[in-house]
Amino acid sequence: MSDAVHTTKQKAELAQSRKTSTSYAVFLLAGFALLLIAPMFFYPIFLMKLLCFALFACAFNLLLGYTGLLSFGHATFFGGAAYFTAHAVKVWGWTPELGVLLGVAGAAVLGLVMGVVAIRRQGIYFAMITLALSQMFFFFCLQSEFTQGEDGIQQVPRGHLFGLIDLSVSTNMYYFVLAVFVIGMVVIWRFINSPFGMILKSIRENEARATSLGYSVARYKLGAFVMSAALAGLAGGLKSLVFQFATLTDVAWQMSGEVILMTLLGGIGTLIGPIFGAGLVVTLQNYLATSDFPVTIITGVVFMVCVLVFRRGIIGEFYASRFGRMLGFEHRH
Amino acid sequence: MAQPAVQSPKESRVVLSARGLTKTFGAFAAVKDVDLDVRDAQVHALIGPNGAGKTTVFNLLTKFLQPSAGSINLLGTDITRTAPDKVARMGLVRSFQISAVFPHLSVLDNVRTALQRPNNLSTQFWLPVSSLDRLNGRAEELLTAVGLIKERNTIAADLSYGRKRVLEIATTLALDPKVLLLDEPMAGMGQEDIGNVSNIIREVAKERAVLMVEHNLSVVSDICHHVTVLQRGEILAEGDYATVSQDPRVRTAYMGEEEA
Structure with missing residues (x-):
């Protein structure tokens, strides 16, 4: 049946979407290859910092770009995870x-708690x-014993990955960070392009309609919030191993602001935009x-x-530009 | 035109009922003490002049608004305090006055979105989108039924207004609701679509209850078995179209303007 109704327009659309995925694949492979050889040209700590913040921004964008929720508290997940990881590795x-x-x-637990309280509110x-x-979490970290207050947790050992690979060697650490980054990106990509992601999309398109179709909108938003928090935690935990410390800077509100900046600069609602936003901010x-x-x-x-x-941000503008469209990208938002 | 095209069994089961339904906004009563019985296998029209409270009644019945007083019963269950998404899952599905499609999704994806929940394919965040392809058969069936199959890959925003409303009905039917609430389904439609949608409504009402707000009186007389007239939030008259349209109060309040 479906073959019979394919019009020329639909064929053109199909060709277009193939072109888009080809362009995307080329883009991603080139980016990945660059990241593989990057330690030969750049200072590894700088690259690792960049990857951590890129992952953080992408996790944040999962919420803002794909659910339309502007969180001003993502430092909690980033910094909280940094403390947890640092404590587990150093003390335990x-x-x-x-x-x-x-x-x-x-x-994720912090995200669940914050999400349950906040998720039914909108906008500001x-x-x-x-x-x-x-x-509140910031003050908890300031007062609590395990975070060691103003000092933070210092001299966190990087340890041995799976007890085998020595991460104090910076090349090893870099490829570990890169691997985690890629896993994080794959998780985000899958999350967006999944049955759950389709419902999120429909909620963003028309929330009342999604409700009238029987979807409990708040629960889907909460799911996205927890996922975003968990991935922000992945970035934060990783960061505490890279720099070997976890401090109050990571949980402060400025960090929440910074990640918003990175996401906006790179392009909200584009999968890879926040990577560029983070790259720009970290480089500056x-x-x-x-x-x-x-x-x-x-x-x-x-x-x-x-x-x-x-x-539209760096990547958003690129997609919308003539060159971007020529490559088959299209920015829909 | 005066006779309903379909005679329905007089005593079919009441599936949705409201008693003493009232909604006040401050001192203003938008809906006052409304009793309503919607029966299975019937098309029930809710008519009345602008501002009579028709859409508010819809919002109350579907729980998008919480009633100030009164009770609502759906299929034997009291839903006066139930959340709107829960009500939808119980089989009461509505459409909206302003077309409610997902504008940047394709026609097929619009219908698939509705099919995801009853098929338990809405929470899996680890599966690829292609796992939804098994809903395509049913989605295409629905699109064929409403005559939208040719536009299956069109982005919903690119459809004409009338076609969007048709898509909305297809999406609503995807849930196989027990009770269907349609808020002005024909508004802004061309004559051809009106005929088409009238047929669809007649067809679907064979197995379920339909309550619709409608301004087009020829449609009402054509497909509706039962008519309730609202005025300033209160029920003015009730009965089949022939009875209601002869009621002098209704003629002055509403139809007088229309037929003058």
């Missing part, structure tokens, strides 16, 4: 992969509740760290330019 002597998994689980109310809860921070000029002013200016000139 867990192997790094188990430590990271604990961070993910902890972030949702943002405010998440901000308030994350400030790195190169300006040594100059006398305050970094925040530069990132602030960059952010303003982005909002004024290219609202």
